[in-house]
Amino acid sequence: MPNAAMSDISTTPRPEIRHDFRNAEPRWQQAWAERRCFNVPDVPDGDKPKYYVLEMFPYPSGKIHMGHVRNYTLGDVVARYKRARGFQVMHPMGWDAFGLPAENAARERGVHPGKWTYDNIANMRAELKRMGLSIEWEREFATCDVEYYGQQQALFLDFFKAGLVGRKESWVNWDPVDNTVLANEQVIDGRGWRSGALVEKKQLSQWFFSITDYAQDLLDALGTLDRWPERVKLMQGNWIGRSEGARVRFALTEGGEVEVFTTRPDTLFGMSFLAVAAEHPLATAAAALNPAAAAFIAECRSMGTSEVAIEQAEKRGFDTGFRVKHPFIEGASFPVWIANFVLMEYGTGAIFGCPAHDERDFEFATKYGLGINQVVAPANGEAVKLPFTDEGLATNSGFLDGLGTVAAKRGAIERLEAMGVGTGVVNWRLRDWGVSRQRYWGCPIPFIHCEACGVVPVPAEQLPVKLPEDVDFSRPGNPLDHHPTWKHVNCPQCAKPARRETDTFDTFVDSSWYFARFCSPRAAEPVTRAAVDAWLPVDQYIGGIEHAILHLLYSRFFTRAMQQTGHLNVAEPFAGLFTQGMVTHESYKSVDGRWLYPEEIDFALAADGSRSATLKEGGTPVTIGRVEAMSKSKRNTVDPGAIIDKYGADTARWFILSDNPPERDMEWTESGVAGAHRFIQRVYRLAATPGGGSDAAASKKLRQATHRTIAAVTEAWESFSFNVAVARVHELGNAIADAEAADPAARQEALEALTRLISPAMPHLAEELWSLLRPGSAELVAELPWLDADPALLKADSLTLAVQVLGKLRATIEVAVDADEATIFAAAEAEENVQRALEGRPIRKRIHVKGRVVNFVV
């Protein structure tokens, strides 16, 4: 069966009328390009409103995959539809071109990262062009173009001047054998992915963006993003993680103090210990005095984050011997522990433990025999089961006794502030964004380190700081760092020998403003104000849910930073966001557990309908596995190029839209593609074959179907219900095929409407059909305005009403559109089935919902 579908249906000679997509698709692509159908000025002219459609730009890995096909098809539907709707549509494309894979290729194959990247771009651009996307290729750029990253450096210096950039020490994964910093995904089971050496944590001085300055605004503004998916807003909200509480300074009995953050200052009277993170200075101090403390800290550090799962339930601690005084209870003091569950990165790296009202503290106190003092009672007076973490009434809490949790928090903070030992604060989960990467293939950070002057920005006239071409990947580490000359420069301030910053930017920086650069991609400044003022924000942004947090949050931050530095004047970059699902496919495994490509397999269908599979070579059985996201490692990928060769771009586009709602994961199936192609050929045959009769009723019926379809498909394209749009188009196709008696004018109208309705999805076929239907016409469907349904034809002549008795369907009746209620009730009651269901019982209530239903209550 699948063999049949796999056979090359387009090369088999046959006499029928067929759409020759191999000839047609390149021809129409050329026609659009020649007419510059998709070009818009940097500053929109005329009175057409603007619409900016953008899909997340691809990483140039070498080949496009089905995820790209889906992403860019969805965007192209929106772009083409909005264009027809009278908008000036900007729809650009570019390349997220810096990143680690290019360096890996350099190390593995000796090819320069730049050559590898630009070769990949050339290849992928050609593949994308075959899809017939309505993209304005004149705006294309790659983030590794010096014209782009040079402007990024200028932007960074502006941010620096505005105080949005800083330097901090931070921890990195360090490979001691390769002497290199590792990204998280390069650390496998605690070891470097190449050297296999145990990864160490090391502190480096790094550049940071002060994204936390905008935490409140980034959180609040989520409420204004009404065309974003709720779950993305929720994920961003959780990531930003606002919590209100207090910072409290505890005095050590030996002198000195330690500050904690808490969200429950109302439970201070229930304190029985204080705990600090292993990296906390107090822990370091304890280690200096006590080798056992040092050993415990070392143990915590070696555990690493990946082993947390193993030790998960195990709360472990070490008593430092230090003690702190309680701020409210005169004379009371409590032990200071080092605890493995306290995070240095969150709050202050120290907590006070109140076991009676916190799960973790309870577990810890139970294990180490620390006190458990109840200080909150359930408000309803019920018996308490500890730990009790809900709100309630303060008890055993001195001046707080009797207060509700909210009031008690306030009371505790007021007292702490009055005593000068604490303050109410808002704490964020969000941390500042570290952007330094110790790599070659990225945008150089435009700074110079001078022994005398410190960190000095590269003067604007010396930008761009270009990456050197001659780099050596034969030794580990950052090639910029061991380049013989590149980093040696003179200090711009004192002119003495100095050292150029050899770190490059995190590639998330590159993708945080590319959407703004598209508005004026060749400008000699980061963006042209008139262009960004005209085009931003992006009206519809489309991409994968995997970028729900970081990329979108960083872009939102960058837009604010650019607003603050006067580069543009919007806060939110993306007014509308759509997150598409993944493309999945069945996976296959051989008897010896190897993943297999679909092409290696023969399929068979058993009598009971079950499918089986065998290896083409050797005929051994194959296990048909789960439907999973397409991935090279599982070999369940389908090459878009091969699909376009075999079926054409329109088929791929139509199938990808028809299968299911675009926000869900879709399954790529060979039979589904074949079905989409079948529809294309069917429509082409309908348009190429003259037909029609002269039956007035049939004509009217077809015209009504046409206009109902126009209304329904318009609504579906508008609302991302693309699979429903496809279904409605199928219905119109069926209606045309069935309407043999309809007159030629009605048939022509239906075919023309169908052509224009499918044009956002299958642009090549639409042009081909249009040239069939309007011979000699020089028009391009790509330039035609959208269709409007005729309201007169949307009205039906008669209505079919459901007749229910006690809410159960018993019959349907045909009534005139203008029939009055009495007539309708009479007709409904007269139905034989209705009479039977009534069983002679009197009707207590008659309900009539116009155009829908009649319901009798007995």
Add this chain to the structure above:
RNA sequence: GCCCACCUGGCGGAAUGGUAGACGCAGCGGACUUAAAAUCCGUCGCCCGUAGGGGAGUGGGGGUUCAAGUCCCCCGGUGGGCACCA
């Protein structure tokens, strides 16, 4: 553990509180063909019935309503996000 989403025929899915299963895929029967492919016609959720028709039915249980896939409550399952977050 916390938060969120989802659960409808063999499959993908459709359904402003108003005829559940549109449309497609797969299947089945037939026409055409020497044969196959392609195409066309028909059929196609389950149970009972020759049929007209009837019954139950949208993960399970309860509720609101003349009427629930849709709204509310509880439970279960699947998927996702975050996670020793103080």
